[in-house]
Amino acid sequence: MRVMILGKATKDTEAGVMPTAEAWEAMAQFQEELVQAGIVLVGEGLMPSSTDVRVRCSGKDRIVTDGPFAETKELIAGYSIWEVKSMAEAIAWVKRCPMTDDSEIEIRPLFCYSAEEVSEILS
Numbered sequence: 001m002r003v004m005i006l007g008k009a010t011k012d013t014e015a016g017v018m019p020t021a022e023a024w025e026a027m028a029q030f031q032e033e034l035v036q037a038g039i040v041l042v043g044e045g046l047m048p049s050s051t052d053v054r055v056r057c058s059g060k061d062r063i064v065t066d067g068p069f070a071e072t073k074e075l076i077a078g079y080s081i082w083e084v085k086s087m088a089e090a091i092a093w094v095k096r097c098p099m100t101d102d103s104e105i106e107i108r109p110l111f112c113y114s115a116e117e118v119s120e121i122l123s
Helices: 021-036 087-095 115-122
Strands: 002-008 040-045 053-058 061-066 076-083 105-109
Touching: 002 040, 002 087, 021 040, 087 105
Parallel strands: none
Antiparallel strands: 002 076, 002 105, 040 076, 053 061
């Protein structure tokens, strides 16, 4: 199964504060373990919401709002796509993630199909 790992924003990520060298190294090591285990498919950090734009759709209207956005608890600072055997495996890996004490990580299963699955569905 594929899951999306969402690292929630904090005051520091929204302020553009970069991690310490030690934190950066710990995360790099963790990412390398994920790669070696064949778990991670892609992963990237996101810029602070001050660079964001939201487009709200209401009927035919499109309302554009520029960031920053106030509620950091609802913002994402980074994401990864993982291929895991189960939600339990994803949880076990996330528990090993070297995040700070005030961090939150969300794990969401993806609703997607492989090329083979699509072929089977269409035939």
